[in-house]
Amino acid sequence: MAAEARGIHRWSGWLFVSPWLFGLALLFVYPFVASLIWSFSEYDLLTSPRYIGTDHYERIASEIVQGKGVGKALWNTFYYAAVSIPLSTMLAICLAVMLNWQVRGQAVFRTLFYLPSMVPMVATSILWLWLLDPRDGMVNGFLSFFYETPPLWFQGIQEGVSISSPFQFGSKDGLTLMSLWGVGNFMLIYLAALGDIDTTLYQAAELDGAGSLQKFRYITLPMLSPIIFFNLILGIIQSVQAFTQVYLVSEGTGQPAESSLLISLQLFLAAFRDLEMGYASAIAWVLFVLLALMTWGLFRSSRNWVHYRGVRI
Amino acid sequence: MARQLPITILLLIAGIVAVWGTTISLTSETPMDREEVVFWHFWSGPDGKVVDDVVRRFNESQKDYYVRAVSMPGNNFDMKLFLSITGGDPPDLINQDDPIVGDWAFRGAIYSMDEIAPLEEVERMRKWLLPSARSLGEYDGRLYAVCNGLDIRALYFNREMVEEALGGPVPVELESVEQLDMISELCTQYTNGQLRQVGYLPDPRRLWAWGPVFGGDFYDEQNGRITAGDEAIISALQWMQGYRERLGAHAVATYRQNDQSLPNKMFPLLAARYAVILDGQWRVRDIEAAQEVSRTKGEPVTRYGVWPLPVVSRQGKNGWVNGNVFLIPRHANNAKGAWEFIKFWTGAEGHEKDAAETCAAGGWIPVSKQVVESIEFQTYLNEHPLFARFVEFAATEQVPTPLVPGASRYYREVNNLVQRVMYDDEVVDLTTELKILEQTMQEHIDRIQGRPSFAEEHADE
Numbered sequence: 040m041a042a043e044a045r046g047i048h049r050w051s052g053w054l055f056v057s058p059w060l061f062g063l064a065l066l067f068v069y070p071f072v073a074s075l076i077w078s079f080s081e082y083d084l085l086t087s088p089r090y091i092g093t094d095h096y097e098r099i100a101s102e103i104v105q106g107k108g109v110g111k112a113l114w115n116t117f118y119y120a121a122v123s124i125p126l127s128t129m130l131a132i133c134l135a136v137m138l139n140w141q142v143r144g145q146a147v148f149r150t151l152f153y154l155p156s157m158v159p160m161v162a163t164s165i166l167w168l169w170l171l172d173p174r175d176g177m178v179n180g181f182l183s184f185f186y187e188t189p190p191l192w193f194q195g196i197q198e199g200v201s202i203s204s205p206f207q208f209g210s211k212d213g214l215t216l217m218s219l220w221g222v223g224n225f226m227l228i229y230l231a232a233l234g235d236i237d238t239t240l241y242q243a244a245e246l247d248g249a250g251s252l253q254k255f256r257y258i259t260l261p262m263l264s265p266i267i268f269f270n271l272i273l274g275i276i277q278s279v280q281a282f283t284q285v286y287l288v289s290e291g292t293g294q295p296a297e298s299s300l301l302i303s304l305q306l307f308l309a310a311f312r313d314l315e316m317g318y319a320s321a322i323a324w325v326l327f328v329l330l331a332l333m334t335w336g337l338f339r340s341s342r343n344w345v346h347y348r349g350v351r352i
Numbered sequence: 353m354a355r356q357l358p359i360t361i362l363l364l365i366a367g368i369v370a371v372w373g374t375t376i377s378l379t380s381e382t383p384m385d386r387e388e389v390v391f392w393h394f395w396s397g398p399d400g401k402v403v404d405d406v407v408r409r410f411n412e413s414q415k416d417y418y419v420r421a422v423s424m425p426g427n428n429f430d431m432k433l434f435l436s437i438t439g440g441d442p443p444d445l446i447n448q449d450d451p452i453v454g455d456w457a458f459r460g461a462i463y464s465m466d467e468i469a470p471l472e473e474v475e476r477m478r479k480w481l482l483p484s485a486r487s488l489g490e491y492d493g494r495l496y497a498v499c500n501g502l503d504i505r506a507l508y509f510n511r512e513m514v515e516e517a518l519g520g521p522v523p524v525e526l527e528s529v530e531q532l533d534m535i536s537e538l539c540t541q542y543t544n545g546q547l548r549q550v551g552y553l554p555d556p557r558r559l560w561a562w563g564p565v566f567g568g569d570f571y572d573e574q575n576g577r578i579t580a581g582d583e584a585i586i587s588a589l590q591w592m593q594g595y596r597e598r599l600g601a602h603a604v605a606t607y608r609q610n611d612q613s614l615p616n617k618m619f620p621l622l623a624a625r626y627a628v629i630l631d632g633q634w635r636v637r638d639i640e641a642a643q644e645v646s647r648t649k650g651e652p653v654t655r656y657g658v659w660p661l662p663v664v665s666r667q668g669k670n671g672w673v674n675g676n677v678f679l680i681p682r683h684a685n686n687a688k689g690a691w692e693f694i695k696f697w698t699g700a701e702g703h704e705k706d707a708a709e710t711c712a713a714g715g716w717i718p719v720s721k722q723v724v725e726s727i728e729f730q731t732y733l734n735e736h737p738l739f740a741r742f743v744e745f746a747a748t749e750q751v752p753t754p755l756v757p758g759a760s761r762y763y764r765e766v767n768n769l770v771q772r773v774m775y776d777d778e779v780v781d782l783t784t785e786l787k788i789l790e791q792t793m794q795e796h797i798d799r800i801q802g803r804p805s806f807a808e809e810h811a812d813e
Contacts (some may be wrong), residue, residue: 083800084435085434085438088457172609172610173605174606175610175611191602191606193609194605194775196771197775286485294771295772296776308764314434314459
């Protein structure tokens with residue numbers, strides 16, 4: 040009797056998880072395996088995939104060498120990630136620390152700084168198109184005090200963080216600013232982590248004569264390092280996946296002159312505009328490998344700078 | 353209790369599915385005695401209402417077919433279509449305005465009209481269409497798409513500004529691009545060192561128009577070769593580059609971006625930002641509406657005119673055409689019904705009056721001379737003289753983006769290059785860049801053409 044009940048119980052368990060298992064197999068495992076197969080095939084969605092070996096990967100390698108197509112998109116994505124992730128990390132930590140101060144209206148400030156993260160990406164993109172208008176935009180209105188020729192933002196192909204055109208901000212810099220505006224999610228995580236830091240650490244530091252900066256440098260930052268690490272990985276993934284805002288500000292083409300063509304948009308254009316699903320799958324796999332390598336590298340480096348409860352692992 | 357739980361859940365799921373299924377069948381609007389024609393399009397707003405009206409009139413005129421129009425505004429139209437084709441349940445008819453006909457025809461994603469309708473009827477349709485409309489649907493000598501509305505570009509001008517700049521009457525037509533350059537220079541004005549008003553500024557996307565006007569071809573159909581490096585196209589791009597050199601890349605980019613910031617993407621000509629601008633016939637409505645507002649307010653009414661693109665060389669074409677086309681996806685359930693609707697909409701086979709009504713309601717350029725000449729449409733043209741000029745231009749030699757496999761990417765890559773030329777002060781060797789583009793695109797097209805098509809693979813079905 041007991042054995043029979045256990046059997047039924049086991050089947051009930053499988054039945055309850057079956058929708059999830061079905062979803063996992065259909066929406067994750069199948070596309071994962073299929074895209075790997077397609078990456079070695081010529082496939083246009085309409086006809087059966089035709090095996091062509093490593094042609095797509097060779098094409099990607101050649102485009103990376105020439106700095107065109109995928110090469111250009113990878114560079115754009117790298118630039119966007121390299122500028123936006125450190126900036127958003129710094130901004131989120133600063134905001135979280137300030138919003139952690141016990142001041143009157145703390146809840147109101149927290150809400151205000153988190154609000155932009157709740158605005159849909161479409162609305163955010165339209166808003167920033169206006170704000171960053173080179174002539175009448177509010178941002179350039181302010182920058183015109185410092186610049187003779189204010190930045191072109193979404194219409195510019197320049198890169199503001201470069202030797203060739205320093206501070207001449209172009210489309211990728213515009214996207215970076217947009218990403219900073221939505222830093223509230225990261226800020227919220229840092230805020231929660233700050234609340235978790237043992238106050239006795241600060242008290243001990245004060246007894247030792249540590250000032251505010253020293254407490255921040257030697258207590259807050261190390262105690263936040265697991266969260267910084269987590270957000271760093273999340274930030275890299277988000278940069279690679281950034282699509283909606285790029286699509287909207289560049290009218291779906293990565294304009295001007297491919298300067299805002301991030302890798303996700305390049306992948307979309309290859310798959311659904313040019314019907315090169317095999318090539319797009321190969322791009323996705325190259326990205327997957329790159330992301331895996333970067334994450335692995337971060338995990339390796341984390342031994343040197345991430346502290347779990349004051350201990351390096 | 354534990355034994356009954358899984359059965360209860362299964363019954364619950366079955367119940368939900370059954371109720372859902374019933375709801376779906378209840379929402380079907382197609383009469384039982386008629387065959388349904390599913391029509392996907394991207395129109396919404398006022399244009400959507402015009403489409404609904406055409407569909408209503410067709411359905412009222414029919415005993416055999418019933419068109420169910422599905423509006424799909426947004427940018428994932430193509431993706432949905434291809435998924436529906438591969439899933440085996442495509443719509444019967446779609447509307448498109450991207451340069452995809454050659455690509456989709458080559459891949460076998462769409463039917464050639466002669467696979468659906470009697471050959472003589474298709475031939476009649478071909479002859480009946482204006483050459484510019486026909487050119488938007490022909491691939492490899494067969495009609496794969498039927499144009500339902502032409503988009504023609506011409507040079508709108510602010511008559512007051514040009515008159516003032518010339519100090520006399522405005523020419524009826526421009527004699528040359530040099531004359532356009534001269535007018536542009538006279539009308540360009542600065543305030544505090546910033547461009548306040550531009551005479552004319554070439555849009556980077558319109559090398560596709562100026563290239564053929566300068567006498568160039570983007571594709572050699574006879575030899576199946578991409579010819580972006582054509583001397584005349586290089587000349588056209590050099591001419592466009594001249595504007596950047598005179599005004600400066602920063603000023604050009606700033607000015608162009610600022611157009612986007614006008615309220616509701618207002619026509620920049622109406623905001624007095626340009627004296628001359630290249631745009632399509634749909635702007636006539638904006639101009640008429642603005643003039644009406646001025647009249648109502650008792651303000652002076654600004655006068656506008658339109659010029660065709662000037663003749664540059666003897667081999668030059670009159671301009672660039674694109675437009676909306678009907679396509680019938682392969683394995684559509686009711687291709688014959690779709691063909692009937694195509695004839696009704698475009699005005700073929702005795703439906704000229706209906707088509708005239710549709711074009712007048714939408715402000716669309718008819719695809720056939722017969723529709724243009726109908727009394728109904730002539731009445732409309734008399735009331736809208738500016739629009740009438742576009743109809744006149746539609747009958748001249750207007751060339752489309754080449755109908756070749758991979759044309760979407762070709763279109764994009766050319767625009768990317770021109771943006772680089774126009775928005776950056778970097779000195780670009782135009783000949784070299786266009787030759788590289790030509791080679792890259794040729795490889796792209798060769799790669800596509802080296803594979804079997806959907807039609808070949810599903811020949812038995």
